[in-house]
Amino acid sequence: MKKIGFLLIAMIFIGSGCIYANTEPITTKKLTNQITKILLSKEIPDEIKGSVAELRLAIDSFGEIQVLSINTTDRNLENYLMEAVHNNLVNKGTFKPGKVYRIPILVSADNEE
Numbered sequence: 001m002k003k004i005g006f007l008l009i010a011m012i013f014i015g016s017g018c019i020y021a022n023t024e025p026i027t028t029k030k031l032t033n034q035i036t037k038i039l040l041s042k043e044i045p046d047e048i049k050g051s052v053a054e055l056r057l058a059i060d061s062f063g064e065i066q067v068l069s070i071n072t073t074d075r076n077l078e079n080y081l082m083e084a085v086h087n088n089l090v091n092k093g094t095f096k097p098g099k100v101y102r103i104p105i106l107v108s109a110d111n112e113e
Contacts, residue, residue, distance in 0.1 A: 050109035051077040061097045
């Protein structure tokens with residue numbers, strides 16, 4: 001009987017560990033649209049046009065964007081994204097504070113004339 005009780009407790013701990021082990025970043029269209037609006041409201045420097053990045057961020061309990069990492073080879077783009085996005089407010093909607101979101105960024109190389 002003790003073995004069954006111990007086995008049951010061990011299974012509960014293992015099961016709960018599997019539930020909370022999923023820390024894979026997720027993407028969401030609503031958040032991507034809000035990030036796009038933030039970036040379009042700022043002037044885009046010519047030197048970052050045509051660059052790509054992956055932005056990993058979380059929304060804190062106040063609704064502010066907290067940039068966790070920026071995966072890009074372009075240092076100018078990294079600096080631009082950090083200045084433009086970090087600590088901006090978003091509409092929380094269905095976003096959960098503390099969850100990690102992954103947002104792909106492509107800066108268009110089109111010239112505006």
